[in-house]
Amino acid sequence: QQLRPLVHDEPDFMDRLLKGDVLYLKLHGCITAFEQVHPGMVYSTERILRHKEGRAAQFAQFLEWAKTKTLVFAGYSLRDYNLRQLVDEIVRDGDARMRHYIVKKGVLEVEERYWAERRFTLIDSTFENFLVEVDGAISPAARALGLARSSTPSSLTKFIASNRQESTELRNYLTSGAEHVSSDTTSPTSSASKFFNGFDLGWYALEGELDVARQVTQSILQEQVAVTGQLSGPRLVVLKAHAGAGKSVALRRIAWDAAKRLSKLVLYVPSTGYVNIQAVQELLALAKEPLFLIVDDITLVSDSVMDLIAAAKRDKSPLVVIGGGRFNEWNVRAQNLESSVTAEYELKYLTRKETDDLIAQLELNDCLGELKLLSHEERVREFNEVYGRQLLVALHEATRNAQFRDIIFDEYQKITPPEAQLLYADICALHRFGSPVRAGLISRVHGISFESFQVRFFNPLEQVVSLEMDERSGDWIYRARHPYIAEILYEQVFKTTAERFDNHAKFITRLNPAYSYDRRIIGDLLRGNKLADAFPDPTRGIAIFDLAADALGDEPHIYHQKGIYLKRLAGDVGALRAAEEALLTAQALAPTDRTIKHSLAELALTRSKFSTDPLERSAWRREAIDKARPLLATANGSYAFHTIAKAQVQALSDALDHEENSTLSSDVVSEAIKSAEEAIRSGLQRFPGDGHLLAEEASLAHLLENDERAERALHRAFEANKRSQLIAKRYAIVLKARGKLLEAREVLRQALEHNPGSQ
Numbered sequence: 001q002q003l004r005p006l007v008h009d010e011p012d013f014m015d016r017l018l019k020g021d022v023l024y025l026k027l028h029g030c031i032t033a034f035e036q037v038h039p040g041m042v043y044s045t046e047r048i049l050r051h052k053e054g055r056a057a058q059f060a061q062f063l064e065w066a067k068t069k070t071l072v073f074a075g076y077s078l079r080d081y082n083l084r085q086l087v088d089e090i091v092r093d094g095d096a097r098m099r100h101y102i103v104k105k106g107v108l109e110v111e112e113r114y115w116a117e118r119r120f121t122l123i124d125s126t127f128e129n130f131l132v133e134v135d136g137a138i139s140p141a142a143r144a145l146g147l148a149r150s151s152t153p154s155s156l157t158k159f160i161a162s163n164r165q166e167s168t169e170l171r172n173y174l175t176s177g178a179e180h181v182s183s184d185t186t187s188p189t190s191s192a193s194k195f196f197n198g199f200d201l202g203w204y205a206l207e208g209e210l211d212v213a214r215q216v217t218q219s220i221l222q223e224q225v226a227v228t229g230q231l232s233g234p235r236l237v238v239l240k241a242h243a244g245a246g247k248s249v250a251l252r253r254i255a256w257d258a259a260k261r262l263s264k265l266v267l268y269v270p271s272t273g274y275v276n277i278q279a280v281q282e283l284l285a286l287a288k289e290p291l292f293l294i295v296d297d298i299t300l301v302s303d304s305v306m307d308l309i310a311a312a313k314r315d316k317s318p319l320v321v322i323g324g325g326r327f328n329e330w331n332v333r334a335q336n337l338e339s340s341v342t343a344e345y346e347l348k349y350l351t352r353k354e355t356d357d358l359i360a361q362l363e364l365n366d367c368l369g370e371l372k373l374l375s376h377e378e379r380v381r382e383f384n385e386v387y388g389r390q391l392l393v394a395l396h397e398a399t400r401n402a403q404f405r406d407i408i409f410d411e412y413q414k415i416t417p418p419e420a421q422l423l424y425a426d427i428c429a430l431h432r433f434g435s436p437v438r439a440g441l442i443s444r445v446h447g448i449s450f451e452s453f454q455v456r457f458f459n460p461l462e463q464v465v466s467l468e469m470d471e472r473s474g475d476w477i478y479r480a481r482h483p484y485i486a487e488i489l490y491e492q493v494f495k496t497t498a499e500r501f502d503n504h505a506k507f508i509t510r511l512n513p514a515y516s517y518d519r520r521i522i523g524d525l526l527r528g529n530k531l532a533d534a535f536p537d538p539t540r541g542i543a544i545f546d547l548a549a550d551a552l553g554d555e556p557h558i559y560h561q562k563g564i565y566l567k568r569l570a571g572d573v574g575a576l577r578a579a580e581e582a583l584l585t586a587q588a589l590a591p592t593d594r595t596i597k598h599s600l601a602e603l604a605l606t607r608s609k610f611s612t613d614p615l616e617r618s619a620w621r622r623e624a625i626d627k628a629r630p631l632l633a634t635a636n637g638s639y640a641f642h643t644i645a646k647a648q649v650q651a652l653s654d655a656l657d658h659e660e661n662s663t664l665s666s667d668v669v670s671e672a673i674k675s676a677e678e679a680i681r682s683g684l685q686r687f688p689g690d691g692h693l694l695a696e697e698a699s700l701a702h703l704l705e706n707d708e709r710a711e712r713a714l715h716r717a718f719e720a721n722k723r724s725q726l727i728a729k730r731y732a733i734v735l736k737a738r739g740k741l742l743e744a745r746e747v748l749r750q751a752l753e754h755n756p757g758s759q
Helices: 045-048 056-068 081-092 109-116 128-139 168-176 191-198 214-226 248-258 277-288 296-315 329-335 335-339 354-366 369-373 376-386 391-398 404-413 418-431 439-446 450-456 483-493 497-508 517-524 528-534 540-554 556-569 576-587 594-610 614-631 639-657 662-685 693-703 709-719 725-737 741-756
Strands: 002-008 023-025 100-104 120-124 179-181 235-240 267-271 293-294 319-326 344-345 463-471 475-480
Touching: 023 056, 056 081, 056 344, 056 439, 056 540, 109 120, 109 404, 128 556, 128 614, 168 277, 168 725, 179 248, 214 248, 214 319, 214 344, 235 248, 235 296, 235 329, 235 335, 248 267, 248 293, 248 319, 267 277, 277 293, 277 296, 296 319, 296 329, 296 335, 319 329, 329 335, 335 475, 344 528, 354 376, 369 391, 369 528, 376 391, 391 404, 404 418, 404 483, 418 439, 418 450, 418 475, 418 483, 439 450, 439 475, 439 497, 475 483, 497 517, 497 540, 517 540, 528 540, 528 556, 540 556, 556 594, 594 614, 594 639, 614 639, 639 693, 639 709, 662 693, 662 709, 693 725, 709 725, 725 741
Parallel strands: 002 023, 100 120, 235 319, 235 344, 267 293, 293 319
Antiparallel strands: 179 267, 463 475
16 A cells, blocks of 8 residues: 655646555645645644645545545544534534544543534544554454556557566556557446437447447548558547537547457547546557547547647657547637647538438337337438437437427436435536536535445436446546536526525535546636626625635636636626736736736726727727737637737727728728738638637628728728738728729729739
């Protein structure tokens, strides 16, 4: 066994624990790190009052243990103020927990009664005697040493040179974060009905050929996998889809066929997995052949993938990353990958052949449901015309002859007892973001152990919740059949802002950022733009952020999202002050964070929109551009370019509003058009096809096409100086936008007369 101390918050610390590691929580810091300032050791009253700063994960883990394990308080004085705080919090969490013990010499009867009422048993002993007795009670068999690492050949052996072997870290990664897909890969048995009902059954559907051959998977296999040649660097291939389109199954099919049919070296990263850069680099070095890394939801691990791609470019490693993502999540979470994408595919709705194949599978596996009564052509019509929107939706609606939302809510209403219904709703409230829900978290929120769940609620929830042991977190995890189903149910159960606030509040104070699953959920629960939609009353939204700060400490992410939330809800310049205060607090906590810097640029642009004075509007626009411009050089996403483009289009709109019958005014309009075009063009050169920039380009075109003031101003400028190629080009563009093609041609002809050598 290896003792692994956790002295302060470390993201994903729990995910990095290996088999045999024993977690050691140093709640008050450690004398070996006495020089550490943030967070410092807890040794004074002031420090005790702020004990969670930088240690929120440690205390969350301790309180989770209090729900799921037996705790023994030994060697402490019960006069310890911080200890009493923790004990009080354990008591407030309710009695649905294990009994705990306090080792104390000289127990009084009144003390015994006091603690018994709180489900604590006092042991009258010194700490030394207690340890001696415990030591004597543990049998020699329970102390047996673990076996040394086996040298048995693994599934990777055939890809590795005979004199080399993978490290323990790589082997651990392939049991906790990713899976090597090979000719030996199999899956536990399940049922076809569960697969068609939306459950993620691993490789079961692939092994049983339950899935339908999709056109896009064949294209990716042919174009990105079968013919790779001598790769001298990485590729990043993205498969985008809407929720419930069958993306995860399609990616598993790509991984399965690449490994089984094409004998490629394939790693598959499920939605519960992660990307270990060192492990992947080791495998690339050992194998000396292309590695195909298939990532179920690349938006959840975009930072790791970006770092891996950068390392592979530097080392010229033959790596092909094929990742999936929802359209809306890609735009929010994976903008940093945009410039690295080498090929992009879209998983569309079923073709006629795919529909025929799906119906054949449903019939073969007796899963037609209500479709049994129809002819084949009528079944095709149900899928493609009546219910044809999303595959998951179509499967439910066509086979049950009901609306998808009604089906999901009807399932929920039929769950008994009511406690099981509540558990399902809460699991959906978190799984709608994509991350699984740890049993330890549910235990702390509901006061129910995993063992109690199995006994009381497994059968009532078996058809709507999946349950599995997760090697990564070392905990059992719950998931709804699909995140989209979870999202639909959440919207139907938690309808009012009060209900949604209560649901947010009970989880935000109990999530543990030491687990990556919880950290992702924290990020989603606190996403400012989504909270602005859910809680238009800032009182509730601010309360959510305050609860998060109390539970997690002064984290820059909390204040950053609070600033975004307040900016979204602001109706005037005055209301933006609170948003600025939150963003500046976030920047003070994370001075180099580029996303916070960008949010401050957006805040300046919003101030410009709210201002009524032309000089003030211009000044705020200039500040927005000045804050965004330093972010361009190393930008991994289009956000900074988009901010500058919006500012320049807004400047053009203002110039047109104040256009006068003068050459100076015409020059101002011409320069504004030039600046707006250049901002959009430079962005699209870096990020071709970016939706934000294309939308701004459309706004510029619409402004020029529908505003005769631009034409009038440029006409005067052109008549005053026909030698100016820039003015002629701008004028022709405006005329073309307004449908005056002959006049645009004449302007260019006259300009060429004055500039015969112009290209």
